[in-house]
Amino acid sequence: MRIRTLTDTVGAEIEGVRLDRLDDASFDGIRAALDRHGGVLFRDQSLEPADLVAFSRRFGELDHAPVMENGRTAVEGLPEIYIVSNVLDAQGRPIGSLGAGEAVWHTDMSYLENPPDFSMLYALEVPASGGDTWLSSMAAAHDDLPGELREQIADLSIKHDGTFNSGGYLRQGVREDTNPATSVGQPHPVICAHPRTGRPVLYLGRRRNAYVMGLELEASETLLDRLWEHATRPELAYAHRWRPGDLLLWDNRATMHRRDPFDPAARRVMRRTQIRGHGAPRPVVET
Numbered sequence: 001m002r003i004r005t006l007t008d009t010v011g012a013e014i015e016g017v018r019l020d021r022l023d024d025a026s027f028d029g030i031r032a033a034l035d036r037h038g039g040v041l042f043r044d045q046s047l048e049p050a051d052l053v054a055f056s057r058r059f060g061e062l063d064h065a066p067v068m069e070n071g072r073t074a075v076e077g078l079p080e081i082y083i084v085s086n087v088l089d090a091q092g093r094p095i096g097s098l099g100a101g102e103a104v105w106h107t108d109m110s111y112l113e114n115p116p117d118f119s120m121l122y123a124l125e126v127p128a129s130g131g132d133t134w135l136s137s138m139a140a141a142h143d144d145l146p147g148e149l150r151e152q153i154a155d156l157s158i159k160h161d162g163t164f165n166s167g168g169y170l171r172q173g174v175r176e177d178t179n180p181a182t183s184v185g186q187p188h189p190v191i192c193a194h195p196r197t198g199r200p201v202l203y204l205g206r207r208r209n210a211y212v213m214g215l216e217l218e219a220s221e222t223l224l225d226r227l228w229e230h231a232t233r234p235e236l237a238y239a240h241r242w243r244p245g246d247l248l249l250w251d252n253r254a255t256m257h258r259r260d261p262f263d264p265a266a267r268r269v270m271r272r273t274q275i276r277g278h279g280a281p282r283p284v285v286e287t
């Protein structure tokens with residue numbers, strides 16, 4: 001197993017492993033690389049849906065995939081698999097979610113009390129250009145916060161909106177509400193301690209409809225704009241250009257991700273799993 005760092009702040013490529021036949025020592029190496037780099041990439045994998053689920057389960061219990069925008073689940077008999085795709089079936093219905101547009105920067109499902117610990121995407125079909133997935137280190141974003149900004153947010157929480165997904169679609173069963181102060185969501189501390197490494201991370205979730213608890217809406221918007229501008233600088237990020245057979249796995253507590261738009265006439269089909277959260281994001285406790 002060889003580990004090659006992808007950027008100074010986030011991501012590593014792991015070479016020399018097959019995820020459908022992984023021994024325990026290699027798995028431990030992957031775990032350690034994930035703690036260190038926030039996200040790991042494997043190329044040239046050949047994974048049936050059951051292989052993807054089996055590999056994912058080594059990290060913990062899996063979430064059942066949310067019902068897709070088309071109201072269906074993705075793979076018959078494997079409720080853990082979600083399809084991210086713009087492709088339409090023979091009846092003209094989307095086979096997956098998120099279409100071909102941009103998916104804005106976000107942490108997966110942070111509108112829940114216990115968001116997933118990890119997410120992984122496995123590429124089956126990819127467009128010739130566009131559709132790159134970006135990962136950004138929220139530990140690095142925390143570490144280079146200006147001191148006065150870090151002090152300002154030290155005891156604050158953000159309400160993570162549960163109304164819209166990262167493609168801008170209204171979630172199933174949720175009433176549309178564009179007022180950040182009243183929309184449904186879950187508050188979490190702005191700075192959290194990573195539960196495995198103890199590193200402080202900036203925990204922002206999604207920009208749309210976010211709200212800093214206890215502030216006037218205007219003050220909340222101003223503070224959030226400043227934090228988002230800081231956290232989404234390209235120098236904190238790795239942009240992944242997909243090939244079929246790639247698997248990208250990220251720690252949802254340590255990173256945010258986004259996706260570039262791509263030609264809607266091109267095909268992009270990814271399978272996704274998520275590892276259930278072990279607990280709510282916790283604040284850093286000063287000793």
Ligand code: SIN
Pocket residue numbers: 084098103121131132133166257258259270
């Ligand atoms: C996601 O935001 O979970 C999907 C990212 C992608 O399609 O690359």
